[in-house]
Amino acid sequence: MKKKTSILFAGMMALSTLQANADEGMWTLYNLPDAVYNQMKEYGFNLPYDGLYSGDNAIMKSVINFSGYCSGVVVSPDGLVFTNHHCGFEAIRSHSTVEHDYMLNGFYAKSFEEELPNEDTFVSFMVEQKDITEELRKKGLYDLPIDKQSAFIDSVENVMSKDIKAQDSTLRLEIKPYYEGNKFYATTYRDFNDVRLVFTVPKSMGKYGGETDNWMWPRQTCDYSVFRIYADPKTNGPAAYSKDNVPYHPKHWSKVSLDGYKEGDFAMTVGYPGSTSRYLSSYGIKERRDAQNAPRAQVRGVKQDIMQRHMRADEAVRIKYDSKFAQSSNYWKNSIGMNKCIDSIGIIRQKQEFEQRIKAYQDSTGYLKGKLDFDKMKELYAKRIGTYYVYTNWAETFRNTSEFNTRAARILNGMEVKGPKDKPAKQYVVFDDNSKEWDEALDKDVMAALMKNYREHVDAKHLPAFYATVDKDFGGDYAKYVDYLYDKSILMKSGKKIFFNKKGYKNDPGVQYAMDIKDIFDQLKEQITAVSKDIEQQERYLCDAKIRMEMDLPHYSDANFTMRLSYGQVKNLNVGGKPAGYYTTAESIVEKMKTGDKFVDYYAEPIMHELMGAKDFGKYADKTTGKMQLCFLTNNDITGGNSGSPMFDGNGNLLGLAFDGNWDSLSSDIHFDRVLARCIGVDIRYMLYLMDKWGHADRLLKELGVK
Numbered sequence: 001m002k003k004k005t006s007i008l009f010a011g012m013m014a015l016s017t018l019q020a021n022a023d024e025g026m027w028t029l030y031n032l033p034d035a036v037y038n039q040m041k042e043y044g045f046n047l048p049y050d051g052l053y054s055g056d057n058a059i060m061k062s063v064i065n066f067s068g069y070c071s072g073v074v075v076s077p078d079g080l081v082f083t084n085h086h087c088g089f090e091a092i093r094s095h096s097t098v099e100h101d102y103m104l105n106g107f108y109a110k111s112f113e114e115e116l117p118n119e120d121t122f123v124s125f126m127v128e129q130k131d132i133t134e135e136l137r138k139k140g141l142y143d144l145p146i147d148k149q150s151a152f153i154d155s156v157e158n159v160m161s162k163d164i165k166a167q168d169s170t171l172r173l174e175i176k177p178y179y180e181g182n183k184f185y186a187t188t189y190r191d192f193n194d195v196r197l198v199f200t201v202p203k204s205m206g207k208y209g210g211e212t213d214n215w216m217w218p219r220q221t222c223d224y225s226v227f228r229i230y231a232d233p234k235t236n237g238p239a240a241y242s243k244d245n246v247p248y249h250p251k252h253w254s255k256v257s258l259d260g261y262k263e264g265d266f267a268m269t270v271g272y273p274g275s276t277s278r279y280l281s282s283y284g285i286k287e288r289r290d291a292q293n294a295p296r297a298q299v300r301g302v303k304q305d306i307m308q309r310h311m312r313a314d315e316a317v318r319i320k321y322d323s324k325f326a327q328s329s330n331y332w333k334n335s336i337g338m339n340k341c342i343d344s345i346g347i348i349r350q351k352q353e354f355e356q357r358i359k360a361y362q363d364s365t366g367y368l369k370g371k372l373d374f375d376k377m378k379e380l381y382a383k384r385i386g387t388y389y390v391y392t393n394w395a396e397t398f399r400n401t402s403e404f405n406t407r408a409a410r411i412l413n414g415m416e417v418k419g420p421k422d423k424p425a426k427q428y429v430v431f432d433d434n435s436k437e438w439d440e441a442l443d444k445d446v447m448a449a450l451m452k453n454y455r456e457h458v459d460a461k462h463l464p465a466f467y468a469t470v471d472k473d474f475g476g477d478y479a480k481y482v483d484y485l486y487d488k489s490i491l492m493k494s495g496k497k498i499f500f501n502k503k504g505y506k507n508d509p510g511v512q513y514a515m516d517i518k519d520i521f522d523q524l525k526e527q528i529t530a531v532s533k534d535i536e537q538q539e540r541y542l543c544d545a546k547i548r549m550e551m552d553l554p555h556y557s558d559a560n561f562t563m564r565l566s567y568g569q570v571k572n573l574n575v576g577g578k579p580a581g582y583y584t585t586a587e588s589i590v591e592k593m594k595t596g597d598k599f600v601d602y603y604a605e606p607i608m609h610e611l612m613g614a615k616d617f618g619k620y621a622d623k624t625t626g627k628m629q630l631c632f633l634t635n636n637d638i639t640g641g642n643s644g645s646p647m648f649d650g651n652g653n654l655l656g657l658a659f660d661g662n663w664d665s666l667s668s669d670i671h672f673d674r675v676l677a678r679c680i681g682v683d684i685r686y687m688l689y690l691m692d693k694w695g696h697a698d699r700l701l702k703e704l705g706v707k
């Protein structure tokens with residue numbers, strides 16, 4: 001690749017006043033531009049620059065990545081962690097049974113001994129971050145073609161990881177691209193794997209409003225759960241679960257604040273936003289809308305209707321599928337909302353106009369001449385979009401959508417092979433009995449319906465070969481074919497050895513099915529990767545050109561699941577002239593709450609009606625408004641992955657936890673709309689009120705310094 005993609009990130013450093021970029025942005029902390037810090041101070045941030053990243057009490061030291069998909073914050077000297085209820089959801093669900101339903105009834109561990117360990121839950125602390133772009137450039141990274149660069153990065157990461165582990169075996173290092181691969185940063189983490197469930201409110205409150213209110217404002221959801229980090233008793237460092245581990249004692253933790261906020265007050269989130277595409281071209285946005293979001297929403301809609309029917313009919317099925325349903329539904333609704341916003345805000349047109357400006361800049365300066373090429377970009381996307389649409393349909397239909405599909409993928413894509421290493425004929429795999437995790441009737445209904453739906457949405461040439469079998473041997477009846485697979489295939493015989501070197505292996509109908517869907521996947525993948533590397537290169541140039549053109553402004557990189565800070569203010573929302581406030585009150589939830597059918601999204605237990613209808617909320621009520629405030633709005637720039645992010649006031653004290661974005665700006669992953677984009681947080685006083693009056697969790701309130 002071209003040697004001199006000389007990027008000028010001068011803007012990141014210089015400049016004293018921000019114009020266009022004020023408020024927007026997910027900033028890495030270690031190299032926060034002075035201009036951004038100064039703007040934060042103007043808004044009311046009171047900590048010194050080193051109070052963010054480098055100082056002994058730096059805020060970043062209390063912020064964690066929760067289990068690789070959420071954020072959280074350490075809030076006590078004994079390693080107590082706050083995250084969202086929907087982040088702890090799977091852990092809570094996994095401890096729930098029809099007899100002890102912590103999901104429905106909530107949970108409070110009255111002592112350390114009662115805190116519940118979780119096999120798959122971990123937290124990561126960021127230890128250090130640095131820009132290694134120039135080192136990589138010197139090593140020849142940018143001389144390689146773009147599709148060879150990630151292997152190169154992997155090899156550097158391996159070497160650096162070994163070095164770091166030699167210094168301290170509890171550390172781990174990761175290199176990730178920033179600014180569309182125009183920069184690379186190395187980040188060091190320390191992971192703790194013994195993380196125990198301490199407290200959760202009932203789902204009626206933790207997920208109050210359910211799918212109806214998801215991505216919506218106004219909101220009354222008390223979206224939090226409480227965990228504790230455990231450590232090796234000798235070193236206070238990470239250790240695999242052991243009953244002898246003890247609560248972790250961090251050097252720094254965040255302090256909760258009962259002082260609240262007013263409109264216009266400084267507010268900041270620090271957490272782990274997963275992915276944004278703010279530099280994406282207009283062509284890329286169109287592809288996102290038509291070839292990803294639209295088919296994703298369509299297929300999930302079909303699947304979720306069936307899931308819901310089965311879950312309502314049987315409590316045990318509901319427990320099994322609670323997380324699977326919430327997960328699917330979350331980005332089903334997001335996809336619908338994002339597409340609506342792309343159109344109503346006119347984002348593609350805005351991006352096209354911006355690209356005209358870049359083009360004019362390029363024409364007048366010659367910057368990236370012969371490299372960044374909008375006609376080429378248009379052509380490349382035109383080549384990919386149709387295949388991408390089919391691919392999304394394929395993935396939403398066949399990937400992990402039923403136990404059968406999961407097993408089909410596992411058997412082809414690798415699972416633990418047992419038996420003698422030197423005797424291939426004796427090697428086998430076994431599916432453990434995991435019948436606790438899925439339900440056959442639901443699974444089969446979903447599988448059959450999605451097969452039919454797939455055929456209705458793609459060309460015949462993209463149909464896996466088994467469709468011919470369905471027509472020929474099952475009279476086109478998908479349900480019969482699915483029954484046959486579940487009944488006959490070795491994939492569904494849990495506990496049985498599957499010898500894949502035996503002759504019968506490939507004749508098994510389930511193995512055959514797995515190979516058929518993989519054939520289509522391989523074809524789609526080949527067609528997509530043939531253009532993707534050129535698209536990636538064009539998008540990288542586009543990002544480079546934007547930053548160069550606007551070199552007077554600081555630029556943040558797209559989210560990539562590394563720690564970011566986003567600052568702004570507590571701010572109300574006004575949609576189409578209708579003011580929607582900046583906080584909700586106890587009165588609003590009392591009005592909305594229902595009793596009776598617990599499947600209604602606004603259902604809450606009688607005790608919650610009582611507690612939220614209290615006359616006096618004591619120290620948890622807001623001192624200015626006199627109200628019990630539940631959720632609140634800021635204009636902090638967040639996205640998926642930020643869930644559970646601490647929301648800090650100007651002194652670095654905890655106001656609440658971020659847990660959602662709003663419907664009016666669901667396109668903010670590709671374009672941050674300064675008027676409409678909001679972060680929805682749960683007020684710390686609401687969390688503590690329920691911890692106190694519902695949970696009577698005195699030992700935790702003492703630990704937090706509240707009692």
Ligand code: ARG
Binds near residue numbers: 215
């Ligand atoms: N939309 C929120 C997020 O992505 C909450 C998701 C969980 N809640 C739900 N009702 N599914 O973080």
